[in-house]
Amino acid sequence: MVRSTRQLTIVIKLGTSSICDEKTHEPLISNLSLLVETAVKLRRDGHRVILVSSGAIGIGLRKLGLEKRPKLLSKCQAIAAIGQCELVALWDKLFSLLGQPVAQVLLTRNDIVDRQQYINAANTFSELLSMGVIPIVNENDTLAVSEIKFGDNDTLSGITAGMVNADYLFLMTDVDCLYDKNPRLHPDAKPIMVVDDVSSLQADVSTAGSAVGTGGMATKLIAAKLATSAGVTTIITRSSIPANIFEIVKYCQSLKSQSQTPVRSSSPHPRHPATEDPISTDLQAAATRLEETRLTTSSSSASLSAMTAHHTVTFADPATPVTQSSTPTPKVPLHTRFLPRSKAVRDRHFWLLHGLKPHGTLFIDQGAYNALTRSNRAGLLPVGVVHVYGEFHQLEAVSLTVLRKIVPSSEIDAEAERDDGSPVIGYAVVARDVGRAIVNYSSAEIQKIRGMKSCDIKSALESADTEYISHRDNTAFFPKFEHSISQAGSVRGSGDEE
Numbered sequence: 262m263v264r265s266t267r268q269l270t271i272v273i274k275l276g277t278s279s280i281c282d283e284k285t286h287e288p289l290i291s292n293l294s295l296l297v298e299t300a301v302k303l304r305r306d307g308h309r310v311i312l313v314s315s316g317a318i319g320i321g322l323r324k325l326g327l328e329k330r331p332k333l334l335s336k337c338q339a340i341a342a343i344g345q346c347e348l349v350a351l352w353d354k355l356f357s358l359l360g361q362p363v364a365q366v367l368l369t370r371n372d373i374v375d376r377q378q379y380i381n382a383a384n385t386f387s388e389l390l391s392m393g394v395i396p397i398v399n400e401n402d403t404l405a406v407s408e409i410k411f412g413d414n415d416t417l418s419g420i421t422a423g424m425v426n427a428d429y430l431f432l433m434t435d436v437d438c439l440y441d442k443n444p445r446l447h448p449d450a451k452p453i454m455v456v457d458d459v460s461s462l463q464a465d466v467s468t469a470g471s472a473v474g475t476g477g478m479a480t481k482l483i484a485a486k487l488a489t490s491a492g493v494t495t496i497i498t499r500s501s502i503p504a505n506i507f508e509i510v511k512y513c514q515s516l517k518s519q520s521q522t523p524v525r526s527s528s529p530h531p532r533h534p535a536t537e538d539p540i541s542t543d544l545q546a547a548a549t550r551l552e553e554t555r556l557t558t559s560s561s562s563a564s565l566s567a568m569t570a571h572h573t574v575t576f577a578d579p580a581t582p583v584t585q586s587s588t589p590t591p592k593v594p595l596h597t598r599f600l601p602r603s604k605a606v607r608d609r610h611f612w613l614l615h616g617l618k619p620h621g622t623l624f625i626d627q628g629a630y631n632a633l634t635r636s637n638r639a640g641l642l643p644v645g646v647v648h649v650y651g652e653f654h655q656l657e658a659v660s661l662t663v664l665r666k667i668v669p670s671s672e673i674d675a676e677a678e679r680d681d682g683s684p685v686i687g688y689a690v691v692a693r694d695v696g697r698a699i700v701n702y703s704s705a706e707i708q709k710i711r712g713m714k715s716c717d718i719k720s721a722l723e724s725a726d727t728e729y730i731s732h733r734d735n736t737a738f739f740p741k742f743e744h745s746i747s748q749a750g751s752v753r754g755s756g757d758e759e
């Protein structure tokens with residue numbers, strides 16, 4: 262039993278590989294039943310549970326006696342429609358045996374781009390959870406085409422966890438945890454126990470996962486980044502023993518309460534809980550890492566598959582200082598734990614960053630970025646915009662990118678050419694994706710007023726309702742340490758602008 266002084270909200274994501282057999286696509290009934298027992302026990306312990314379930318296409322393939330996914334999108338969508346019906350009927354049947362009501366929630370990215378629809382979805386989750394129901398979420402594959410797709414249920418589960426302000430996101434899969442490389446291909450792969458910053462993680466997740474899964478580990482890291490930014494502790498662990506969730510939550514809760522217990526000190530200065538103190542948080546993480554390093558060798562055998570049973574070495578980032586901890590080592594099943602950010606991005610900011618689909622990019626200068634992110638935040642003025650990329654309309658979303666350097670594309674690739682064979686005249690841009698904004702002007706209008714003082718907007722445009730390209734309430738920024746690493750991308754422009 263997970264004893265907790267407060268009710269926890271726990272999102273559990275189950276991938277296709279945990280729902281049906283990789284080759285025959287037969288449902289893995291024992292897996293599903295164990296998951297149902299665990300979810301119902303969590304409910305009976307007073308927690309709120311959401312299940313994000315893949316498997317519609319896998320189950321649909323089985324129903325139609327097909328060996329693999331057809332290439333044609335409409336066929337896949339039809340199979341998903343057939344499979345989703347069977348999948349939810351199966352979940353409903355299993356949960357009903359234990360008297361647990363469930364609800365089906367199908368989402369596409371388009372559903373949450375609109376703020377009101379996002380709020381509607383969040384309210385529906387909230388109502389269902391307070392009625393004691395377990396929502397079962399999947400992407401609405403019948404409607405989703407690439408432009409409006411989450412693309413994979415890992416990302417969808419990260420967004421769901423952020424939307425409901427969950428405490429935990431469990432990404433249940435067919436390996437015990439995240440490794441430094443794919444354990445299916447590398448028997449010497451080392452498990453990674455704790456991750457405190459997904460952006461600086463060094464693990465090879467480039468190889469594909471199971472034959473039935475869509476994103477492999479790469480999309481689980483995206484989900485972890487999304488969820489931890491919203492303050493959600495994210496766990497990757499094996500799905501075949503769902504009861505491990507109890508042990509892992511108990512362990513994480515005990516770490517949290519340890520770190521929140523004020524330390525008695527003779528110092529005249531009050532001590533802050535460790536979670537508010539970046540230095541002690543680091544030490545806590547490092548100490549935890551050491552504890553977990555020990556426990557991997559001793560207690561994970563129950564959850565280790567034949568494939569990974571020999572992994573007794575844990576992997577700790579050598580760059581991170583590790584301190585001794587005298588805390589007795591608890592026995593916890595093998596898992597990777599992604600630590601939540603202490604400054605969680607929630608509600609409107611979470612929606613701005615992760616619900617919206619950017620239609621273009623505004624390159625802003627460092628001064629604008631500083632003004633937009635300081636404590637007394639400013640709105641985005643034309644003077645801070647140095648470049649506009651893409652075509653978008655008023656009130657659409659854009660990415661905000663801090664421009665670092667512009668390099669003529671010829672310096673990067675002398676052979677660069679367009680599809681029709683003509684040479685590319687343009688730039689390679691070194692920039693950092695820092696946030697999102699909803700704009701008050703179209704791309705064509707911003708092109709005219711970028712770099713201008715606010716008093717000049719009226720003379721440059723036919724109508725100018727506001728001096729702001731984006732009001733501060735319509736901008737949101739990724740936590741500073743989580744910016745994506747500098748990326749180079751070519752902007753195919755006229756070449757005469759900068």
Ligand SMILES: Nc1ncnc2c1ncn2[C@@H]1O[C@H](COP(=O)(O)OP(=O)(O)O)[C@@H](O)[C@H]1O
Nearest residue numbers: 276277278434440442443466470471474477478
């Ligand atoms: N660094 C890594 N650590 C662990 N698993 C990895 C890694 N890189 C790739 N994988 C693969 O990811 C798979 C899990 O992803 P996936 O098949 O999409 O599962 P699911 O259907 O549960 O979403 C594992 O079976 C493994 O082969």
Ligand SMILES: N[C@@H](CCC(=O)OP(=O)(O)O)C(=O)O
Nearest residue numbers: 277315316317318413414475
């Ligand atoms: N929506 C799809 C699942 C897509 C997906 O992300 O699958 P997986 O990588 O196995 O979690 C389905 O239900 O088949």
